[in-house]
Amino acid sequence: MAQAYSPGLKCTENIILKKDRILPIKGKVKVKKGDKVVASDVVAETLLPGKVIPFNLANKLGIAPNLLEKYLKVKAGDTLEKGQTLAQTNGFFGLFKTEIKSPIDGEIENISKITGQMLLREPRIPIQVKAFIDGIVVEVIEEEGVIIENQSAYIQGIFGIGGETTGEIKMLISSPEEEIKPNQIDESCKDKIVVCGSLVSFDVIKKCQKVGVAGIITGGIDDHDLKKLLGYNIGVAITGHEEIGLSIVVTEGFGKINMSHKGFELLKKFNGHKASIHGITQIRAGVMRPEIIIPIKMTDEAVEKKAEMATLEIGTTIRVIRQPNFGLIGKVTALPEKLTKVESETMVRILEAKLENGETITIPRANVEVIES
Amino acid sequence: MAQKLKRIIATDCGSTTTKSILIEFVDGEYRQTIRGEAPTTVEKPLNDVTRGVVNAVTELEELARLKYGDDSISFIKDENIWLSEKENEGVDAYISTSSAGGGLQMMVTGVVAAMTGESAERAALGAGAIVMDLIASNDKRPNHEKIERIRNLRPDMILMAGGVDGGTTKHVAELAELVGAADPKPRLGSSYKLPVIYAGNNKARDIIKDTLADKTDLIITENLRPVLESENLGPARDKIHDLFMEHVMAQAPGYSKLMSWAKGPKDGKLVNIPIMPTPAAVGNIMQTIAKIEDIEVLGVDIGGATTDVFSVFTKDKIFNRTVSANLGMSYSISNVLATAGLDEILRWVPFDINESELRNMIKNKMIRPTTIPQKLEELILEQAIAKEALKYAFIQHKEFAVGLKGGQVKKDISEAFSTKTSGQSIVNMMTLDLLVGSGGVLSHAPRRNQSMMMVIDSFLPEGITKIAVDSIFMMPQLGVLAEISEKAATEVFEKDCLVHLGTCVAPVGKIKPNKIALSAKIELPNGEIFEENLLAGGLKLIPLGVGEIAKATLKPGKGLDIGAGKNQEIIAELTGGVVGIVLDTRGRRPFTLDRNTENRVQLLKKWMKEMQVYPESTYQM
Known part of the structure; x- marks a missing residue:
């Protein structure tokens, strides 16, 4: 056929x-099934882990990494304030002390005895997902987001x-x-x-x-x-x-x-x-x-259209999507089965169509799209 | 065991299409007899890759029934591929490759980017992965940037290298800390831990365990660069393949079922045959061919989004693969323009075109990738773009396919005063025996002469080189077939996969205008003798059919080399193909095109006419 x-x-x-509105990582869903939402409503939010800042403490103190523990004033997991002392050397007779302070607010992720590196984490960053469309929440995916329908x-x-x-x-x-x-x-x-x-x-x-x-x-x-x-x-x-x-x-x-x-x-x-x-x-x-x-307003008549495959048949309205005649609209007049050689000598399946300007053309089927009526 | 294999089905599950082929043992040899295809069904709404496989195999079944007039032929039973040891029932083996869902995406780390970093990259690429980034201690990015990068990438797995065995552990430890701090999540879901393969300094294993064992799914294997002077990529590659199967594939919809289907006889038993990443399978067949025929091979696959280049060079048959992630003919076509620039593309075009028109044409191809050039002009432009895409992909390959950097180069007495250093490209176009092109623009060009011309112009083969294209891109399936039967794989490769285009003969060296560049005497199988002194700057096409051999005496012009050294004559056998023998005296190292537009267009037309690349009308444009 x-x-x-x-x-x-x-x-x-x-x-x-239907629109999926999903967080990039797990978080909290702010609406429930059946809720009416508008595009600007926040439907889910979460906190992204803050940036990690590596901080070579041993270098800054001028000591070997394995000696670091001796001078630490904090431990992994501690919450930090900017300016808080991280480590301090004793100096000579209480003089020439070296004190290293935290450059950020946040927490300590890890302290390495091998590299002398301290990993600091900045505070978490809130991110929000908005509804984007006006509609109704038809499904809540726990901790991830929602599906909105309109x-x-x-x-x-x-x-x-x-x-x-x-x-x-x-x-x-x-x-x-x-x-x-x-x-x-x-x-x-x-x-x-x-x-x-x-x-x-x-x-x-x-x-x-x-x-x-x-x-x-x-x-x-x-x-x-x-x-x-x-x-x-x-x-x-x-x-x-x-x-x-x-x-x-x-x-x-x-x-x-x-x-x-x-x-x-x-x-x-x-x-x-x-x-x-x-x-x-x-x-x-x-x-x-x-x-x-x-x-648009919800009506009872609206039924979700099943995804149908647009088919090319005699009489189908098509639009040309490549040169020559790019953008022009026409109606299919013939669909020959055999492969046909076009100007570029490519052997392709073609169709014949009558354009709106009256001209009849032969064109590769790959170079048209169906305009659904 | 090979004799027992009579019918094999192989599929390649690509991102959009699942291609199936039937290989049969007919009249004492293996041949690819039927092919089919169906859309891949890994994404919504079907979410099950096996549906597409069953559809593609059903097409094979229907075509086989038609071909043999036998309605009892059946490859599917209870919606599964039917494997049977009985004669005339089902098939003897089913194998598959996969690149669906974006293939295998990896991140690699190394201490020094040019040493262990490069080795890790080579291992990952060789295993068929796309390397999203290489993080190295010396890559100049501040550590916090590296952490951000690792966190944002979401690879399928990470390969960590670094340090020679017994060397310093500090840098490797630091890299592990960065990976740990980033706490990266796998691309395909957060229900499992990200697989990390450690293949670095063996002395640092305990430190790595302490840092990463809790946060990731850590696998430790042999160091891929145990000493600076040599690589040991095998164990890391094997681990990548295992993890690809166990973790990455297992996450993709339907793959567990597909993995259970893929079986074939090995050592007398029916065993599971792992599904390979598509590029790994292509690498496999290229290496098999290079080994069996003892030749150097270069292959290219130009797709819509990426261009892969594979090579096997040197007597040790060193394999390299590169992926030019953003050079392609549809999805990435616009990037070819951005990379090469307009002038580089237009130098291959024998007519004038308005810049704005060309830019819009390229972008329209990008957004509507399935359209076909109907006008000859557009075909010529697409092929010009393809030449540049191939050229740049090859440049990237040459830069990557190098000897190991950082080790000491052993020099013999003859090299004592040479400036040879470590890290030089091992790609040698003069010693290359076979160049294979594949991908839509090469495999489906309206004239094979166009494919030949594109390959010659972009790769600039030197000396004597055989050129072929992969007819329907069945190299992936043959690559995995080689795992159960090298004989079947190589026979089909030679007889059905390759379309031999012919041989290119090109003297190397700076040519001088109007001087003789090549004196050729070619004895054709029909008794005819072609004898001519060819001037510099030309192309000559001599028809010689598929399977035919011509005896040639080739003497390069003064100062030029055809493979035996400067000014040295060569007697060689030239192989024919659907195009024939091309004598190319346009020059190599350097190859230049006239800057003057009028002269250049005239020359292009002359060459195209001689090579019968386009219809006659082109030359009146």
Whole structure:
């Protein structure tokens, strides 16, 4: 049968969404099953062990490590205050004493007679995990975190930068092809998630940073601008840790590419609604893509859609995801089974499609994605 | 025992795909007859690696039934792989490798980075690990930074080396204290202690026990650098493999079951065959081939995220493996651009391209890694990027594959006045016999001539070198097969795994323009004789089929060397392949490309045309 699997990015108006909110190490869960939470609520917290500071006490006292014990004023496990005496030599007739004081508040982890090294540990560092989305706690994983569920409009991006943030959606465009100018970003964009069109330029991003925009959603971004913005080239596709004051979700790819019609319409519909977004991207086993989550009212109708495989069939709407015709949309008209030689002489399975502009094309199946209807 | 093995199934569980092959004993020899694949199922929602294995083996079963027209063929019984000692029932052995879930990730420590640190790194890499970091007493980072680093890495295990036997214990003790202070947690869960292998100074064992025995799962083995002049990597590597099985694999979903399936006959009994980390298995087959055929081998596997280089050099068959963690063709493609720079990539491209367009193309490949270059231009660009990725991975390999540093070099009388020091690269392209490429961009290039060109341009083989590609990347499975039958592994390697491309002949030395670089007389098996004086700066392709041999008399140009010394003539047998013999007089040490764009493009087109790398239309671009 002329059918094949081709993954596409999710873009849907109504989905039951579950989010794991888990601590990096064990700690305390602050909410219980059934609790309603908002994105900014702390759902779990823990204390990370403090930094360890090695401190060569024997060297500082000018003695051999095996003699250290004689001069110690503290022992392993003791709590310390900054300035507290750690060790002291007797000196000559009570003179020329050497006294070593603690450089930090904290505790003593270990004292070594072999190396003369004392390991000091700084106080513990509190870390918190927030809900990130408005929703209901449906599961508590003891000492680790929670799973939060809500009903949302949901769009997956292809690439992003910056971590989790929330804000109101603000449409700055009236069509997916539009490209906005820096002067369109003003004070009204502060703390908002602004939707730009087919390309966001370096100057626009700079202006967004200046007015305090929370996030940007765009069809495309120029790699050159991205490098300028970050100050370095992104080498491997692991992002989300960038600290640039805002998060960017790119829905289509690099270069000027029109935002998909469906994504644009969805964002337009939810203009003014609160959304949670992040730019975290990881492209290898355990793929992670940026997300735009717009919580909507819980209804009885919403049922969790089972993950279905998007299939290619005659009539399926597809989008081209590589040159030539990158970004264009069409409908599949034929799915020949045989391997076919394309311009680069690569033997591939192809499909034929009629583009929205009327042109008929032949294209490797690997170079399209299915647009779910 | 080898004769009793009639049907073997081997799988390689990768991060995304589980590949299966069927090896059968047909007409007196072992052949790989059928292959299948299925998505790996180690992650959600299935969380059980054996599901993917069963799917991939089911595909083998179905294809075998079709091929032999026999519906009774069955490899699966009760959802397990069916091992049977009876004729025509199930299979005789099942073996597997695995790199799913990110493979084996290790951290190593040593006292001096360039000595015990490097030895520890070599042991870990040889065992198939990715070395996340090397912490050494002399690595210039302050101790608190080292502790932070150890704590943040979360490796699968740590290998600690340091000190020669009987030497000073202070530095090793200090390293143990740092590891203890960091109290590192294993990557795959906090329910077990992190395995730490100590393979350093034997005098420090008690100190290490005192410091680490409570906090970690400490295993002590022989010193991997007992004296500065020699390494003893075997025991540490074996311990890494044991721990990989017992700890790391046991944590991954479904692996306990998979481990119980992997069995084969050894010394007359059906015994468990350990699952190997994929790169360790590739290293195994390369070493087996080098040993059996008494040759020097260099292999490369260029993937989406990483590029592995393996080599076996010197008469002692010293094995080295390096992983260039961030050089690859999809996930890491952007890093190739960052490493090599735009100019280095564009020097292989015979047309103009706008910088911004190229940058966006590379990034789009990174975020949509499964797409295929449809346009010829994009194929040429991807292959240009591949050349640079391979070049840099090879540079890293040469820097790592060195003689031991720190020991005394024994010099004979002829070397008394030479400046030879310890720590020189043992990679010698002139003595290299076989270069094997694998990975999508090399194995699946639309024309084999493109693979040949990529390998030659990036590795710059010297003298006479055979070149091949791994047809479907079955080296991992053959590596683990070699554990139960070297004969089966080497036969399949030679007959089904390798696609012989041909032989490259390249004189070494500074070439002079318009001077003769090589005088070649080649007697082809059909009686034809190719006889020509080749000028510097050219490439010549002479077709010679797979399995064919040509007798060649090769005389290098003035001041050049083809393997027997400067100006020395060589008589040699050249092996054919799907591409043929390539006479490369473009120069080695140095190999340079014209800085002038117009001249360079003209030359590139001339070479590409001669090598029939791309369709004719390319040369009108």
